[in-house]
Amino acid sequence: MNAHNAINYIEMPVADIPATKQFFGQVFGWEFMDYCAEYTCFTNAGIAGGFSCLNRFSIWLREQH
Numbered sequence: 001m002n003a004h005n006a007i008n009y010i011e012m013p014v015a016d017i018p019a020t021k022q023f024f025g026q027v028f029g030w031e032f033m034d035y036c037a038e039y040t041c042f043t044n045a046g047i048a049g050g051f052s053c054l055n056r057f058s059i060w061l062r063e064q065h
Contacts, residue, residue: 010049020051 014020017040024030030042038053 008048010047012049012051013054014051015054017051017053 017038021030021032021040021042024042024045025032028045030045032040032042034040035050039050041048041050
């Protein structure tokens with residue numbers, strides 16, 4: 001979360017990135033930028049985020065203050 005306690009980035013693990021991109025692109029008009037075969041980010045969603053391939057799922061830990 002940012003300084004205003006608002007979510008500013010989401011990441012969703014998916015089984016099939018090309019099918020997921022096709023669905024969200026057609027339904028919501030999202031655009032995509034591929035970083036590699038296992039990760040793509042999306043824009044035009046009102047929030048920044050990306051899709052990661054399930055076989056490359058990672059967990060990010062954040063230190064609590």
